[in-house]
Amino acid sequence: MRNVRIVVTNCNTTREMTEEIVRGARAAAGPGTAVTGLTPAWGPESAESWLDSYLSATAVMDALRTYDGPPYDAVVMAGFGEHGREGVRELVDVPVVDITEAAAHLACLLGRRYGVVTTLERSCGQIEDSLELAGVGRNCAAVVGTGLGVLDLGDSGRTQAAFLAAAERARQAGAEVLVLGCAGMTGLQRTVEDKLGLPVVDGVGAAVKLAEGLVGLGLTTSRAGSFAKPEPKGRTWRPARTDGPGPSVP
Amino acid sequence: MRNVRIVVTNCNTTREMTEEIVRGARAAAGPGTAVTGLTPAWGPESAESWLDSYLSATAVMDALRTYDGPPYDAVVMAGFGEHGREGVRELVDVPVVDITEAAAHLACLLGRRYGVVTTLERSCGQIEDSLELAGVGRNCAAVVGTGLGVLDLGDSGRTQAAFLAAAERARQAGAEVLVLGCAGMTGLQRTVEDKLGLPVVDGVGAAVKLAEGLVGLGLTTSRAGSFAKPEPKGRTWRPARTDGPGPSVP
Amino acid sequence: MRNVRIVVTNCNTTREMTEEIVRGARAAAGPGTAVTGLTPAWGPESAESWLDSYLSATAVMDALRTYDGPPYDAVVMAGFGEHGREGVRELVDVPVVDITEAAAHLACLLGRRYGVVTTLERSCGQIEDSLELAGVGRNCAAVVGTGLGVLDLGDSGRTQAAFLAAAERARQAGAEVLVLGCAGMTGLQRTVEDKLGLPVVDGVGAAVKLAEGLVGLGLTTSRAGSFAKPEPKGRTWRPARTDGPGPSVP
Amino acid sequence: MRNVRIVVTNCNTTREMTEEIVRGARAAAGPGTAVTGLTPAWGPESAESWLDSYLSATAVMDALRTYDGPPYDAVVMAGFGEHGREGVRELVDVPVVDITEAAAHLACLLGRRYGVVTTLERSCGQIEDSLELAGVGRNCAAVVGTGLGVLDLGDSGRTQAAFLAAAERARQAGAEVLVLGCAGMTGLQRTVEDKLGLPVVDGVGAAVKLAEGLVGLGLTTSRAGSFAKPEPKGRTWRPARTDGPGPSVP
Amino acid sequence: MRNVRIVVTNCNTTREMTEEIVRGARAAAGPGTAVTGLTPAWGPESAESWLDSYLSATAVMDALRTYDGPPYDAVVMAGFGEHGREGVRELVDVPVVDITEAAAHLACLLGRRYGVVTTLERSCGQIEDSLELAGVGRNCAAVVGTGLGVLDLGDSGRTQAAFLAAAERARQAGAEVLVLGCAGMTGLQRTVEDKLGLPVVDGVGAAVKLAEGLVGLGLTTSRAGSFAKPEPKGRTWRPARTDGPGPSVP
Amino acid sequence: MRNVRIVVTNCNTTREMTEEIVRGARAAAGPGTAVTGLTPAWGPESAESWLDSYLSATAVMDALRTYDGPPYDAVVMAGFGEHGREGVRELVDVPVVDITEAAAHLACLLGRRYGVVTTLERSCGQIEDSLELAGVGRNCAAVVGTGLGVLDLGDSGRTQAAFLAAAERARQAGAEVLVLGCAGMTGLQRTVEDKLGLPVVDGVGAAVKLAEGLVGLGLTTSRAGSFAKPEPKGRTWRPARTDGPGPSVP
Missing domain, CATH: 3.40.50.12500 (Rossmann fold)
Incomplete structure (x- = not known):
């Protein structure tokens, strides 16, 4: 049985939380599983509202869309109650499990x-x-x-x-x-x-186990119906305006 | 009865569609209602997937967050089936109606x-x-x-x-x-x-009428529970990375 | 935009309550809206049970069936929780909104x-x-x-x-x-x-606004399926017995 | 075991249908059960719409309210899909079964x-x-x-x-x-x-059997909550207007 | 009207409870109804868990499968909340009512x-x-x-x-x-x-009345779909092992 | 990480099917997982009805109750749509997964x-x-x-x-x-x-993966509420009657 490589996405920009999540994921992971944490480059520092949640969903999709690390076999989305899992299922070709x-x-x-x-x-x-x-x-x-x-x-x-x-x-x-x-x-x-x-x-532990299970069984997201690949089209992931990014209260 | 000023947000970046939506909204609006269209500065050129929908939700929230036009009394969100209404309800102080x-x-x-x-x-x-x-x-x-x-x-x-x-x-x-x-x-x-x-x-017509109705009755979103103002915190709405925006297949 | 003429039906025979309801309706109504109150000629003096509610439903339908005042564009049914809206939808050709x-x-x-x-x-x-x-x-x-x-x-x-x-x-x-x-x-x-x-x-206010909205959009009840016009047939709306009407405990 | 006396109410004014229903009820009834048919004095000649159904509900309640025949142990309401059972449950002191x-x-x-x-x-x-x-x-x-x-x-x-x-x-x-x-x-x-x-x-047969069963077990409608006796109050069951009754298309 | 013969199955092996149930059933039964109690030969002495309930379901099916008393017209299953009714419906040709x-x-x-x-x-x-x-x-x-x-x-x-x-x-x-x-x-x-x-x-009383009603109406379980007769096939209802039966804590 | 020992219970008495199931389970199992098949000593040769399903549930519970092989960490119940999982959850102290x-x-x-x-x-x-x-x-x-x-x-x-x-x-x-x-x-x-x-x-594959996951996370069935250990009491798992077992059409 080949190893399983899981990318765990934090739903917020707080790296300490990504580290904590990765620790939890690794504690749950089987011996052949490698866990990598991914912190979105933008978004909320913690997600605690619908506004945060949609912001987080998009930032996580952007992080995975622009990810250029080693290949992975599954995504675990580590934002409890946060949006985005369906979008990520459309985006990537591996199974996606939301915590x-x-x-x-x-x-x-x-x-x-x-x-x-x-x-x-x-x-x-x-x-x-x-x-x-x-x-x-x-x-x-x-x-x-x-x-x-x-x-x-x-x-x-x-x-x-x-x-x-x-x-x-x-x-x-x-x-x-x-x-x-x-x-x-x-x-x-x-x-x-x-x-x-x-x-x-x-x-987090539950999602790691489910991700391992899906990978082990060779299963991934259906492309029929809801989670087909997004249509090719123009999408702007960041605004053309040049004012700098930074923390802001909405 | 005072006039009602409605901002209608397109869910995508296609200005022709914003114009078409605004025409529909104006056709439905009462004589005392003013309609302004708002096109997100980024996001998908049309929203037809969950990925597009979350991207759209965040772009629309960003457009309203950074909006600096004249005041308005209600928001109509003109993306059929698209996400974001709860986040916009948290964000603005006026009633929000999704089409x-x-x-x-x-x-x-x-x-x-x-x-x-x-x-x-x-x-x-x-x-x-x-x-x-x-x-x-x-x-x-x-x-x-x-x-x-x-x-x-x-x-x-x-x-x-x-x-x-x-x-x-x-x-x-x-x-x-x-x-x-x-x-x-x-x-x-x-x-x-x-x-x-x-x-x-x-x-669009339905939402304009409901928005007019809510404004006329002096009603707006409850702040108790789900749609309280988002907590003040650090939020990055756009990435620090400097590579330019532009159309991209995810 | 033409004016909207709304008939507001009280669910009971208490005229003071009709007046109170009409006041509420007028306070909510837009500038071009005219509100007329309609008190059933029979039925309960207040509706607080299923028995009252069915009695009220029929009395309200009878009031609208025999109504011979000026034309109207919508009906608002002002009995909270009371029956009858589907019957009135079948009966009249304008939109019907129950409070x-x-x-x-x-x-x-x-x-x-x-x-x-x-x-x-x-x-x-x-x-x-x-x-x-x-x-x-x-x-x-x-x-x-x-x-x-x-x-x-x-x-x-x-x-x-x-x-x-x-x-x-x-x-x-x-x-x-x-x-x-x-x-x-x-x-x-x-x-x-x-x-x-x-x-x-x-x-009452909500129903007035929805009625104005439906009229403004040119929408009325579907005749396909449930709310088709009632079949032409014999219907007796009052008994042949000649004993007088009057208040009665059932 | 004492006999069971059931009043079966037709939902319309067509006596032939009452007779047919009574025949069906008697065929289903046990040997100790007596069935009496009750035809409303007013209402629709057949019930096939919501308008008819509410009209029927009130006419049936009126028929039972003014009923002055021999006592009965249960009511069977023989209008399939018609309204009124909750009102009749409030009105009478015996079990009520709708077909x-x-x-x-x-x-x-x-x-x-x-x-x-x-x-x-x-x-x-x-x-x-x-x-x-x-x-x-x-x-x-x-x-x-x-x-x-x-x-x-x-x-x-x-x-x-x-x-x-x-x-x-x-x-x-x-x-x-x-x-x-x-x-x-x-x-x-x-x-x-x-x-x-x-x-x-x-x-009809099913309702007769259920009515016999409830009577046999000494059970009747709960007066706690929904189906309490209607409050004593003024109720007009027929209009003061003197124009004669008669068949009418609404 | 012919008499109705009901077999009431206890869900457990406690004969005193069967007797109590039969007393209740007889008190509810109409004058022409005969009630026979059936105690499973095995199973739990009382059913208070899912384990007990499945054990009871099978023991009750076995009791009816091997029943060789006089014919009966209906089965009442007297285990409140216990499993088995669908299986008994498949097994016998008369109506089955679970309490x-x-x-x-x-x-x-x-x-x-x-x-x-x-x-x-x-x-x-x-x-x-x-x-x-x-x-x-x-x-x-x-x-x-x-x-x-x-x-x-x-x-x-x-x-x-x-x-x-x-x-x-x-x-x-x-x-x-x-x-x-x-x-x-x-x-x-x-x-x-x-x-x-x-x-x-x-x-128990309710089930007796419903069983009387179904028998009186000549109705029994549908054989179309779910509750068809079980397919003929090998089934072992008791183990070949020879160790003696007897009470046991699981 | 210690090995996981899974007992897979067939829902019927056909040993060839147990073997087929075990093959499927082993194909899905991770490298550290040992799978043992368990065929009930009695029950149906295949489960295709509610009668079969309850019979199967009890036979499977009996098989696990009297199991005296090596210890195990989880049970997989391999009867699709068959009853019994709640009873087995009460019975054993390890996680139970129904296919x-x-x-x-x-x-x-x-x-x-x-x-x-x-x-x-x-x-x-x-x-x-x-x-x-x-x-x-x-x-x-x-x-x-x-x-x-x-x-x-x-x-x-x-x-x-x-x-x-x-x-x-x-x-x-x-x-x-x-x-x-x-x-x-x-x-x-x-x-x-x-x-x-x-x-x-x-x-079968899915259940093996879920069982591995639960064992890996140290999780097992809650004893609070529904799936508490069955009360100690008299239970007879097989009848005292001495007529031999064997295939029978119910």
């Missing part, structure tokens, strides 16, 4: 209903939509926010307490399995698992 | 089931998803493609024949009302209506 | 989930059914009763407190936008809006 | 999916709505029209051919059991059954 | 939403699945567990209190009618009914 | 809609139910039968033609990815893939 759907697919195998615990409450709707369109929304009992932003997750005590409280709410809503609705939180997974006695699925 | 949902909202008032006829078959799934998330998918009997690309619509005889055939399929699936699933086709509307004897809703 | 569906259509444009606050708890189910069949139930987070009857709404302090409490429950269930599930409450709309910081949609 | 839902309840016990064959195509949507709200829409594979009006059913050869063709379409859509979507067609039931080899459920 | 679906079918006729109160919490999911597949899940407001095992129901005071508490939770979730989600609890039915003022449906 | 759900989970990652092609038409409903309860029914466009029985699959020309025809029907219903709804058909997978140009997912 949102990946976590849900595995969670469905572990209990009759699963729940998602995520960062800000405002992200819950976006995650629900993502699960629904991925075809795995039916057995989702609840998506619960912790009130913490992605960049607040550094304080591990506070993070842990907030996730435990949210997880408890998901359990009361019927969840028998939990999904961590955020990339880059591998440590948290075991803590929640131990405290609550429920299996906890991390999307 | 996909607009057409469906009005169609629901005119018959028990409606159908959508659109351009390429590959767009059908994207439209279905858009209607579903907008909350108006239930009474959609069918979304039917004509096999024509957005930029092929110039040949009016062929376009008309293809739309009539697709409309007939939608009717057989139970549609009592038709939605034209494409911007910039105002002429086609009356033809299909006459030939098939079904009301035909054009999304 | 239940109208409020929901606009609410869908203002947030990801909306909630309805209404009078008696017993009406909640009827409203849910009405929204579902109108095709806009998906994004309804909750329909919440206040425990107040239609004719108890005179006491504005108590009404306001009850609606605020119900609105808070709807918000906790996920509503980002509120719909006032009762005609004739225009004043309440701003109060709830101010106290809770959520957009509040009043059905 | 639409009754047929579907029994059909669910006889196969994984059932189909309905009815008269005019225009009635299909109304039947679908009725099944959905009754809570038995899930396993309905199709509702198929024959193109025949209620009053055309006299020609038995043509009727039979039309129903067989419609039944075949329902079977191809997955129906394993058929429901006759029209009252007063008992003879047709056996013919379709024999020709197609599928069980055929007649709504 | 889970039966209770729900009648409950749908008595209120807009019903709730189920059952024994262990772990059974709730299985019951929800059973109702969903039977086509009657839509109007189920809640399935609530009491925390009591089937074999703990002997303590009537504790049982009653637990069921009342669970019933109250179901009512708060919107239930207007209650279903007792457990066989052999006829006494409890009246107590809950009296205390809560809601109709309470017992599955 | 039906497994194929659907992977198919969801490869296209917007998938379709299933299976053997007999009568199995389609059972497969639909299985997908629905597994939480992956939403994106299933169609389940199509070929008319061939499990044991007819030996004739490869006829089998191939029948599967291609069924696959074409699934594609016309919107499937962009195909699932082979039958175990033991690895050869067929590539043929259909080549002829139709759609990815084809084989359930």
